[in-house]
Amino acid sequence: PKDLKSDPRGWPERPGAGAGKQVVGADLPRLIYVRWQSLVEPQTYEAYIVIPEATRQLMVIGEKAFCRADAKWITGYRDMLTVGLAPGGIAKVWLMGGCLAPINVTRVQGTVVKKGPYGGKSGGQHRPLSATSKAYIEKYGIPYGSW
Template sequence: MPISKLNRLAVLALLSLLNACGTNSYGATLPYDAWRLGFFAPNYMEVWIETANVIDINDRIFRRAMSGVAAVGSPPNLRGNPKGWPKKPGDGKGKHVFGADLPQLIYVRWQSLAEPQTYEAFIEIPDAMRQKMLEGGNTYCKASKFWLMDHRNNVAIGLAPGGIAKTWIMGTCLDAIEVSRVQGTVAPKGPYEGYSNGLYRDLDPEAKAYIDKFGIPFDSW
């Protein structure tokens, strides 16, 4: 029986004391070797992911399934547009979550370097979306110009200033399906769980120049 949401939150709060199980046989139930967890941010709105932890449908915990930088564009000469989300989002920068079954809950804590501020969010993957992750299809891929069997085994999460986390599932060639838009909360301990004395990583010069000139379009995400 799946654990309650309250218990899941309690488990996630104690993840720093637990070890993720990196090898198991649950992934063998999937029609692919692993699903992928990726992150991206709007142009210039750089993000540093402190941790992304996963609970799969068997209530197994995968700590730090992803961490580090999210994919972000910084077009030269301030020509990029960070407003809103792309109609066809990419799968972001990420990792395959080997050994996991389908995800039921993802916890992410990240630094929005554009502000700067540290946020955390709990992202539930509904059963209907998990079923979509299992459905395959013989799809024509425009990029390769081949027909292939594809699945929506990519979970892509866009992280934006203000603590917004928007999630899609997509395949290599199958179109993205929106899962949810979650409003995160400010992480009470600040960056690096309080171990950096409130200090953040520096913005890329191009990102800093854009934000200094145009600001942050908070209401667009």
């Protein structure tokens, strides 16, 4: 964070899509598996995220929406699932569409992967933190419980 002034507590009101993985032509998801490294702890987590049938049904319903980007009304679809990952093994999912407000789907607690990162091929070694991130954590700590 620039000048160590960001605030990492809580989730954003409108989360971004992130780097993402596009899955085109597949059926609507029923289950998502994620494994991630929390570099600040350091720890590796995994989680199985069940996508409720009600959420899946919302993905096929068009909704009238105003797009601020081009000032036009469209029929939009919530066709993106965004997964936020946080220290402590927290994963949260939102259903999103380009011009539509996000809908909170679920929040799950992941479990620790005992093999560590890279399927155990790194000898339990995680990537080191950048100097900026390390300085921020030393100054402010990790806001567990805010996610």
